[in-house]
Amino acid sequence: MRAFEYRQAEEIREALKRHNVRYLFIGKSGAILLGFPDTTQDADLFVDRSAENARALVAALGELGFGLTDKQASEIESGKDFVQLKNGPFDLDLVFAPDGIERFEDAWNRRVEVEDFPVCHIDDIIASKEAANRERDRESLPRLRSFREYWMQKRTP
Amino acid sequence: MSEKKQEILAEWLAEFEAAERRSLKNRLRYAFIKTYKPVMDDAEFRAFDTMAEYRRWCEENLPRWLGYARV
Numbered sequence: 001m002r003a004f005e006y007r008q009a010e011e012i013r014e015a016l017k018r019h020n021v022r023y024l025f026i027g028k029s030g031a032i033l034l035g036f037p038d039t040t041q042d043a044d045l046f047v048d049r050s051a052e053n054a055r056a057l058v059a060a061l062g063e064l065g066f067g068l069t070d071k072q073a074s075e076i077e078s079g080k081d082f083v084q085l086k087n088g089p090f091d092l093d094l095v096f097a098p099d100g101i102e103r104f105e106d107a108w109n110r111r112v113e114v115e116d117f118p119v120c121h122i123d124d125i126i127a128s129k130e131a132a133n134r135e136r137d138r139e140s141l142p143r144l145r146s147f148r149e150y151w152m153q154k155r156t157p
Numbered sequence: 158m159s160e161k162k163q164e165i166l167a168e169w170l171a172e173f174e175a176a177e178r179r180s181l182k183n184r185l186r187y188a189f190i191k192t193y194k195p196v197m198d199d200a201e202f203r204a205f206d207t208m209a210e211y212r213r214w215c216e217e218n219l220p221r222w223l224g225y226a227r228v
């Protein structure tokens with residue numbers, strides 16, 4: 001499996017747009033879209049967990065080349081909190097209930113658009129990492145919080 | 158999120174500014190890497206009912222050095 005590429009990010013954006021999927025980039029991939037210079041392995045999508053949205057997501061994933069079995073598709077549609085896909089052209093994590101964020105709608109209202117990519121606000125990305133509180137998050141949070149300062153200053157007129 | 162200002166290390170500030178000068182396409186090109194993660198990469202599909210279940214699975218199955226254990 002090769003590393004995730006810009007072209008694939010575009011394909012996600014276009015396929016999910018065609019199917020009207022409500023989602024946001026989250027995690028380190030989201031931070032990177034906002035400008036955070038770091039490395040990561042896969043893309044993380046925070047997806048609105050309504051049944052209609054999950055069905056649209058499954059259709060979009062099929063178009064992107066993910067080989068979902070009927071059982072896997074039904075697991076995505078049935079409202080799991082977390083799904084890890086490594087059966088497509090790139091690795092993708094689907095997060096339906098990220099730690100530290102109460103409701104999709106709240107994150108959606110705070111979202112940032114970067115070249116048409118819908119991205120969680122930096123505060124939501126940090127909140128989810130703080131709540132997850134993994135060793136890898138603890139290591140990356142000081143630099144991410146610093147980036148937040150930088151990013152907020154740039155956005156303040 | 159606290160609004161308290163924090164000092165940005167000069168080294169990090171230089172990195173943030175350099176990243177800002179790059180196009181999004183270039184930022185993504187440099188950001189995504191692929192290395193094999195034992196256990197994690199050994200299944201094509203996993204689904205967890207809850208995030209707590211996922212976190213527990215990570216702690217019980219992944220090598221500690223991958224950093225997925227909760228602090």
